[in-house]
Amino acid sequence: MRDTLLGRFLEEFFRNKVATAAAAVVLLIVLTALIAPLVTPQDPYDLTSLVLRDARRPPGYIGTGGYTHWLGTDSQGRDLLSAIIYGLRISLQMGVIAGGIAFTIGAIVGCSAAYIGGRFEALAMRIVDLQLSFPAILLAFVIAAMLGQGRYQLIMALIFAQYAYFARTAHGAASAERQKDYVEAALSIPLSPLRVVLKHILPNSLPPLIVVATVQVASAISLEATLSFLGVGLPPTEPSLGMLIANGFQYLLSGRYWISIYPGIALIIFIVSLNLVGDQVRDQLNPRLRR
Amino acid sequence: MSALLEVTNLKTWFPTARGEVKAVDGVSFSITPGEVLGLVGESGSGKSITGFSIIGLIDEPGRVVEGSIKLEGRELIGLPSHELRAIRGKTISMVFQDPMMTLNPVLSIGTQIKLALEAHEKISAADARERAIKALAQVRITEPEQKVDFFPHQFSGGMRQRVAIAIALLHRPKLIICDEPTTALDVSVQAEILAEMKELVAELGTALIWISHDLAVVSSLADRVAVMRHGHIVEIGPALGVLTKPQHDYTRALLDALPSRAKPGQLLLRGAGIADAAPPPRKSATANLPPLGSPYLVIENAVKRFQKPAGFFRNIAIKSGIAQPAPVVQAVDGVSITLKRGEVLGLVGESGSGKSTLGRMAAGIMVPTAGGVLLNGKPVMSGGRSARKITTRIQTIFQDPFASLNGRMRIGDILAEGPLAHRLVTRAEAPQYVQEWLAAVGLDPTFANRFPHQFSGGQRQRIAIARALAMQPDVVVCDEPVASLDVSIQAQIINLLIRLRSELDLSLVFISHDLSVVRHLCDRVAIMYRGKIVEEGEAGPIYDNPQHDYTKRLLAAVPVLPQAAE
DSSP: OTTSHHHHHHHHHHHOHHHHHHHHHHHHHHHHHHTHHHHOSSOTTOGGGOOGGGTTOOTTEEOTTSSEETTOBOTTOOBHHHHHHHHHHHHHHHHHHHHHHHHHHHHHHHHHHHHHOHHHHHHHHHHHHHHHTSOHHHHHHHHHHHHOSSHHHHHHHHHHHHHHHHHHHHHHHHHHHHTSHHHHHHHHTTOOHHHIIIIIIHHHHHHHHHHHHHHHHHHHHHHHHHHHHHTSSSOTTSOOHHHHHHHHHTTGGGTOTHHHHHHHHHHHHHHHHHHHHHHHHHHHHOGGGOO | OOOSEEEEEEEEEEEETTEEEEEEEEEEEEEOTTOEEEEEOOTTSSHHHHHHHHTTOOOTTOEEEEEEEEETTEEOTTOOHHHHHHHBTTTEEEEOSOHHHHSOTTSOHHHHHHHHHHTTSOOOHHHHHHHHHHHHHHTTOSSHHHHTTOOGGGSOHHHHHHHHHHHHHTTOOSEEEEESTTTTSOHHHHHHHHHHHHHHHHHHTOEEEEEESOHHHHHTTOSEEEEEETTEEEEEEEHHHHHHSOOSHHHHHHHHTOGGGSOTTOOSTTTTTTTTOOOOSOOOOOTTSOOTTSEEEEEEEEEEEEOOOOOHHHHHHHHTTSSOOOOOEEEEEEEEEEEETTOEEEEEOOTTSSHHHHHHHHTTSSOOSEEEEEETTEESBOOSTTOOBOOSSEEEEOSOTTTSSOTTSOHHHHHHHHHHHTTSSOTTTHHHHHHHHHHHTTOOGGGGGSOGGGSOHHHHHHHHHHHHHTTOOSEEEEESTTTTSOHHHHHHHHHHHHHHHHHHTOEEEEEESOHHHHHHHOSEEEEEETTEEEEEEEHHHHHHSOOSHHHHHHHHHSOOOOOOOO
């Protein structure tokens, strides 16, 4: 069936060549990250496979393992290509998990505030506004520093820094939807408030939330990289992209550029692609930007 | 007399992904100086596009592909844009439907008139102001010396439309094109504007093309009428002739669709739109209901006040006397009315009369500020701070079928949701139940898998009716259910309501601004004015012999079609 909402959406999406290419890159990165153990020559977490003799070798070096290090090795002798792929895997996990939970919390807070109204709405939205008035990086940094290093701590910090954006957006969209006739029609049946929020208001508030989500997953990934770079993110045993960049940082001026530059390029390509996809989704879902 | 404007074989097409849309496809007519031509048709007939083609305002990618438009012998098609601009606003001007959209909200009326003057002549600021005052006086705006400095939002809808007309008349054009200029206005304002327009045209000798979907409005103004359909003119001739002795089947069908020409309660268009409908799947359980004709829905002294809520800081400011509380709007001001079981009660009023607010309170979707609504002796809403509707026996049909259906749900889910939530049907019975209701409102039962955007306005309104009736109510509140539909679709929906009402013994509260539709459908009528019911009673006596001044004025304002000699 061609004439579904999704069908028409995809048709329009593929008309934009840049966004289609970006979507392909995102898809490629996600797939590679998913099957990382199958495509990488080395498991960068397996400390026994690291050979110190191979450390800081330039791209193209053939190491003791007998295979070519296409992007060189880092200061511990890790194959950089493998480390980057595993790093992307971690970054993606962090971004998607944190973004997904922040999305859910934000949508629930925003929609219920818009539906219930009154003091609850005022209180919830003022808290959200208060949080939005601080830079996300500052909030995440404080929380991450308080909770300590580790995956779950980092995810909590990212959620805390990001849910407010979703809540604000959901609240705006849901307030507009709340006024519409179909909501009144649902209330006049009458359907329970929970059902009205979940089945009527929330699905119709999704388009702007999806737009925010594409941007926020990208920003969660760069937040995570920033925190790891600053040393409050993931432990060194699970090198994410930020950690890799941080590790290579000290060698930059000694000519061993590849340790920092290649993870950086990978991060940039990934985030730019995500944002390009997000921009196109935003253009398509925002009726005001339609021709 | 030679023709002022001659349109020959005009074709205006719009290329789309699915081929050319032939909005106007071979239209020819002419108009002499001082003549009024009514251009009538349903939505999509090409009547507005014809108007836009004449003043050269067709939006890309649409274009005039063929034909000629001659103004006093001079061909307008293919004229360079600067020459067209010299004609537009000076020799031919236009008035649009929504004056709020055509007037600039940040400029005063005087400034806007000055700009319109400067577009075609050199004029000093003082002279322009004087001309603006004169122009406003000409369209019967009182105190034009003060009003000239007003901004559009300070005027009512009717006044704004008068300003738009004043601007259109500034350069004494030879032709004015009016595109549904009174459609968005109340009947009494419409009547005033129609009368004034008639005088102005006669006074100035301006020719007028009046585009409208409303045959009665056109008949009160036009010398000649052209009926359009699918981009063609199907019939053109003297107004009286076309409207009393229509030659073309389509014109006849349009006239037959009007409730004002049929006997009250009769099916319109020889029963169009219900021939294909199946009987509704089941009657409401009527065991414990009072007999037909006994009081059923009782509204007691209902009051609704609106006030913009003050926030925390504003409340402090109000309490300490720094700020004034927001003004209170008394939408419904103590209304008591009783709906008998099986009766159709018409709630009539102009915009702002409180009729929709009263309807919402009756339907249990708005909490009254004071007073109560009882259905069969039981309240329709729970009391307390979080008041909620607690009965399913009263349902609602809304005005805009494009807004009242959730676009993300399939039709089947929209219809089944309520009955499932209230256990009127089981999950296994639901698909069958939905199909039976779709058939009952004259839709294909296989439509259950589709989404609302795949349907036309009339079809959506049928779906909305099925959704309300699938809850097996005894009372249905209909809030302007046919106001946004074309006359032929309107006739089908009216027929459907007449039939379903008698088959299901429904009681209806029918809210409408359209007096002829109310006359056709309703047993009893209540006239609302400024939040109060000013007159109430059997429909026949009220229409034939109104008692209250407002009712008299309202009925006198309704444009009437010349009656056909049988």
